[in-house]
Each structure stands twice: as structure tokens, then as C-alpha cells.
Amino acid sequence: MDITIILTIIGLIIAYLSYRRTFSPPPKQPIDDDIFAFQAHFKMVQRIHLETQQLLRDFIKKHDCGNEKMMNGFTYIQFLEEMEKAFPNSNSDQVLKNVLPSLTSKPMVDQLMKELDNQYDALNPIYQQMKILIMR
DSSP states (O other): OHHHHHHHHHHHHHHHHHHHHHHSOOOOOOOHHHHHHHHHHHHHHHHHHHHHHHHHHHHHHHHTOTTSEEETTEEHHHHHHHHHHHHHHHTSHHHHHHHGGGOOSHHHHHHHHHHHHHHHHHHHHHHHHHHHHHHO
16 A cells, blocks of 8 residues: 555656646746847947948048949948948947847847848948958
8 A cells, every 4th residue: 555655646746747847838048148149249240340441441541532432322431421420320339238228038139130130241241342452
């Protein structure tokens, strides 16, 4: 009789653990790693933005070409001015400081990462082109 009770209790414990494992919601994933990755990505895009501006300044100064056409109807100096105007509202430390407290969910972090990827995809070809042109 004692063995029957012990086996019944063990069986109930195993059944409970199995049920809990099968039907309990998955644990929430902490987004700390995602926020850290977002910050690193933000800083990378910020650095490319600033370096591209500096490369443009250097190129304009070296070749005295501020009023020459660069792309899409922009002169080099106009393009530089647009980049300088956009920076405080898109890639400055203040933007990062303002955004971090609002990163409360993984989907929100993922959405902002996509936006950073879009900025990177737009900036990187210009950055690479300017690096090549400045070497000439």
C-alpha cells in the first residue's frame, strides 16, 4: 500500500511537470541584448553619417567642386548641407537618448533596426564612393 501511494505521487508529479512544460507559455525573452545590438547599430550608422560628411567636406575642399553636380540634381555642397541638416534629427546622440526609453518590446526594436538598415543601405554606397574619390 505504501508503494502504491508513493508511485501515485511520483506519477502525479511527472504528469504535472509534463503538463506544465507542454502548456505553459514560453518565457518572455529579455530584450536587453536586442537593445544593445540596436545601440551598436545606431552608433555604426552615426559614424558612417559623420564620416561621409567629412569625406564630402574634404573632397569639396580638395577639388573645389562644391557647385558641381553630384547626384539627383544635388551639387556636392547641397548634398553636404542636406546631410548636416538631417543628422540632428536622425543620427545624433540626442535621438538615441530619446529613443532608448521607448524600446519596450522586441517588435519595436526590430522595426527601428529595419529603419537603421535602410539608412545604412542609403549611406554606405555614398560613403564608399567618397572614399574612392577622395583618394584620387
